[in-house]
Structure formats: C-alpha cells, structure tokens
Amino acid sequence: MTKAYKRLTIAYESFKKKIDFQPRAALVLGSGLGDYAEGIKIEATLDYGQIQGFPVSTVSGHKGRFVFGFVKGVPVVVMQGRVHYYEGYSMEEVVLPIRLMKMMGAKYLFLTNAAGGVNYHFKAGDFMMITDQISSFVPSPLIGPNIEGLGQRFPDMSQIYDKELCQMLRDTARGLGIVLQEGTYLQLGGPNFESPSEVKMCRILGADAVGMSTACEAVAANHMGMRICGVSCISNMACGMTDQPLSHEEVKETADRVAPQFKQLITEAIGQMA
Numbered sequence: 001m002t003k004a005y006k007r008l009t010i011a012y013e014s015f016k017k018k019i020d021f022q023p024r025a026a027l028v029l030g031s032g033l034g035d036y037a038e039g040i041k042i043e044a045t046l047d048y049g050q051i052q053g054f055p056v057s058t059v060s061g062h063k064g065r066f067v068f069g070f071v072k073g074v075p076v077v078v079m080q081g082r083v084h085y086y087e088g089y090s091m092e093e094v095v096l097p098i099r100l101m102k103m104m105g106a107k108y109l110f111l112t113n114a115a116g117g118v119n120y121h122f123k124a125g126d127f128m129m130i131t132d133q134i135s136s137f138v139p140s141p142l143i144g145p146n147i148e149g150l151g152q153r154f155p156d157m158s159q160i161y162d163k164e165l166c167q168m169l170r171d172t173a174r175g176l177g178i179v180l181q182e183g184t185y186l187q188l189g190g191p192n193f194e195s196p197s198e199v200k201m202c203r204i205l206g207a208d209a210v211g212m213s214t215a216c217e218a219v220a221a222n223h224m225g226m227r228i229c230g231v232s233c234i235s236n237m238a239c240g241m242t243d244q245p246l247s248h249e250e251v252k253e254t255a256d257r258v259a260p261q262f263k264q265l266i267t268e269a270i271g272q273m274a
Contacts, residue, residue: 032255183208
C-alpha cells in the first residue's frame with residue numbers, strides 16, 4: 001500500500017465512523033458559492049478538521065467542511081472550501097478530497113471556480129462551461145507510485161469533461177435563459193495573479209480562462225473514472241486586458257453578484273444526475 005493510498009484509506013475510515021451517507025454527485029464550490037450548501041436539504045455536515053489526515057483550507061471565505069444532503073432528490077456531498085496547491089500542500093493532499101468523495105460513492109463530479117477571463121469575447125460575470133483544460137503548469141496529482149485501486153497508470157485524458165454532462169449543462173442553461181460561454185481552462189500555481197505577458201502566453205496556448213485550482217482535481221477524478229463537468233465564473237478579466245489592478249476582493253464581489261444565477265444552474269443540473 002502506497003503512502004498516499006494509506007492516508008486516503010485512513011481519511012475514509014475516519015469519515016465512515018462519523019457519517020452514514022452515500023452521495024451520487026460531488027460538488028466543489030468555488031469563490032462566491034460557499035453558501036450554496038446552506039440552501040440544500042442537509043442531512044449532515046463534517047468539518048475537514050474532524051477527518052484524520054485531511055488537509056484544511058486556509059483561504060478567506062472558504063468554510064472548510066463537507067455538507068451531505070439532497071439537491072432535487074439527488075444525494076450529494078458538497079465541498080464548502082477546496083484545498084489549493086498555493087497554500088503549501090502537496091498535490092497529493094490537494095486532490096485527496098476528490099478521491100475521498102469518490103470512495104464515498106460519488107459517480108459525478110461538478111467543479112466550480114472563479115477564474116480570470118483570457119478570451120476578449122468574455123466579460124466579468126460571464127459563466128464558462130469548461131470543455132477542456134491545460135494543467136501542465138502544476139505537478140500532476142498522478143506523479144509517484146500508481147494507486148491501482150483508483151485507476152490505471154497511464155489514464156486517457158482525451159475527454160476529461162463528459163460530453164453528455166456538457167450537453168446537459170448547455171440545455172439547462174438555455175432553459176433558464178442563462179448565457180453559457182464555453183472554453184478551455186488553464187491552471188497556474190498562484191497565489192499571485194498573472195502578469196500581462198503570462199496572460200498573453202495563456203491566450204496563445206489556447207486558454208479562455210485561467211485560475212489556481214480545478215484542473216488538477218479533474219485529472220485525479222478522471223483517473224478514478226468519475227464523470228466530470230465544470231463551470232467557471234469569469235470574475236474578472238485577466239491582467240493586462242483592462243487598466244484595472246486585480247484583487248481578491250474584486251473576484252469575490254463579482255462572484256457574489258452573479259451567485260443567484262450560478263446557484264440556479266447548479267441546482268437544475270444536479271437534478272438531472274439522478
């Protein structure tokens with residue numbers, strides 16, 4: 001048993017001693033969406049600190065707990081606060097929550113985040129469905145001995161974001177009258193925002209949005225065979241695309257402003273994951 005798998009197993013056993021719940025879908029809440037979990041039919045909650053060996057989020061506005069409950073009758077586990085690589089954790093620790101939710105029983109993973117817009121056709125407040133990603137600027141969560149119990153050594157990444165789930169998101173957004181952009185998400189390490197030249201590089205590489213999370217989580221989830229979809233809230237246009245300096249406060253303000261529509265999209269989409 002590898003060190004990573006042993007730690008994951010310990011975390012799972014710690015969870016099982018406290019919570020008797022099997023989710024079908026897992027939801028990771030990005031900036032501005034933290035209070036979404038308060039509105040679902042809650043069955044139980046579990047602080048990250050109560051799980052043995054579990055990394056704890058240090059980002060302001062991230063509550064740091066799992067919420068278990070139902071969204072339109074679908075059993076879900078919701079992460080109120082994710083763990084980021086820039087907080088000083090290893091990549092194995094960053095994706096441990098994703099792996100744990102799969103072990104809990106989740107088959108679907110819905111990733112959300114606040115991201116900087118790199119595409120000039122986007123504007124702050126837009127939603128972008130992630131159709132592909134670039135994760136080459138952070139370490140792969142699969143480095144090291146492969147955990148055979150989770151997935152194969154060399155997993156295919158040709159369709160990380162499930163085509164059927166993407167179509168479901170398109171149809172859901174259309175039915176709600178929500179404009180849904182589509183594009184490629186690129187993850188950088190953070191925590192600093194990007195320089196204008198780095199943003200230009202991201203655009204040349206084919207990115208439409210850039211952030212500090214998500215892609216590594218999707219790699220780990222895909223390795224385990226989860227069906228994945230993701231939506232970014234374009235909280236600001238990336239550095240150099242406007243004259244305005246970037247700040248975390250701006251990110252939170254935009255995310256909070258569009259949160260009602262985002263929550264509506266999440267609810268209706270998860271309702272179709274029965």
